[in-house]
Amino acid sequence: MIPQLLAGASVGAGVLLIVLMLRPRVPGVAATLGRLDQQRRPRRSMTASAAGSSADGRLERVRATVGERIEAEVAVRGWPLTRTREDLAVMNRSMSTHLGTKALLGLGAFIWFPVVMALLGFGGGLGMPLILALAAGLFGFFLPDLALRSEAEKRRRDFRHVTGAFLDLVAMNLAGGRGLPEALMAASSFGDHWAMVRMRQALSNARIMGWTPWEGIARLGNELGVDGCATSRRRSRSPVTKVPGSGCR
Template sequence: MIWILLAGAIAGTGVWLLIGRSPAFGATAASELARLDAERRRGLPRPVAADEGESRSLKLGTRVATALADRGIELPIGIRSDLAVMNRSVESHLGNTLIVAIVGAFAPALALAPLMLMGYVSPVLPMWLAIVGALGGAAIGQLQLRSEANDRRRDFRHVVSAFLDLVSMNLAGGRGVPEGLSAAAGVSQGWGMVRLRETIENARLQGITPWSALGRLGDEMKVEELRDLAAALALVAEDGAKVRDSLTARAASMRQRELADSETRAQERSQSMLVAQLLLAAGFLVFLIYPALAGIVGL
């Protein structure tokens, strides 16, 4: 059985290499144009690897991303928006996911190696556990990315609410929309304000309006409030509408919504703590009642 599985793995690797090297399955003009458009629309600085391990992960992810782009395969929108919030590149995410999957695949075999050598465990079991471990490692990486992105997106909404107030005050002071956006984004060195400031500066260099760039950033990060801000600022610039009071009202409503979300999370955590306390109380009652029940039943 081991030799059959090994021969199948070698044959499958050969088929995969044959398909990957075949010109018929290579990049097409449409896939290359799609890849170039995706890189142009992304417009985000790629993180620099801090050490040799991150460099290898980035190189591995670059190869995987290139192979997927050659075949016209893109990551789901949810994952791409989470990566945009975390300011991570697709290549680094794919490299980290692949490394975690490889570690999860080899971990069961290493853990059960002594038992296999003693003959207590069949070699087939670690192979099945390797598949489960690889899938589990990749799933854990995605769940961790989603959790971190949700927390960071929540913090970014706080920044957007403050940004709305600052833009409103700059408009009230007689500044224009571009000058008000630049001045509002330059009051802090937090990551959210820095992200807004870089977006506005890149819009100036690219020759597009700053509110269009902010709306694009809101689409990438899935932040509804930023898209609403871009629409309101476009209304100011194009139709001459006075929406200073509207921006202030939007900021107040965002703060109320954030306060309601915080109260909801606090209630959920209180309920989870209550359930934990009930479980502890139930376990303590079982500990007290068990000797009497054991004496009655005769255990």
């Protein structure tokens, strides 16, 4: 009897959560301030693969709606989700898309698991299949986080290698007689690798905002969760990679 009660309670809680999430509501002061704080964050340009990967427009709209609702609730409650935001920044993905994917995948796993067990002829009653379905839903909900973390770590390693090559190019341009700003822009213009593009954008933003170039690169490193100075130390086995003004010794 207890497994049936737990399963029924979990199903009821899940249905209530979905209804509350999709129900239109009047935003309060906390929600408005949270949305304004999100709008103050710097906008990142989405790549074509990230922006145009939808195979079903209706499913994409549902995912966007659910993700935006969850993101608004996260902002209201003040949850920073720093690690997730850094991973998403590395992968050039939006928070609302990620949260919508988590919610839909968890709900899909929760619904799909009992259907498969019914098709396989599992006759162990309703309690155990529903508890297992709840476990499958939780796994589906956290699976995007695991995949995102793995992909982001690979991209961070790639970014560190490109940063080392970028510092080498800056040092060579300085040795050739160029000034520091010209050397930085010339080095960041070498190739269309995603890391070089982000470096180029960071330098352009620093020039517009009146920051030093290294402050712009440091802000990019903080946004992506990459320690730029540690990267420089790994690459600075020869004096040529020790670029003056970088703040890394």
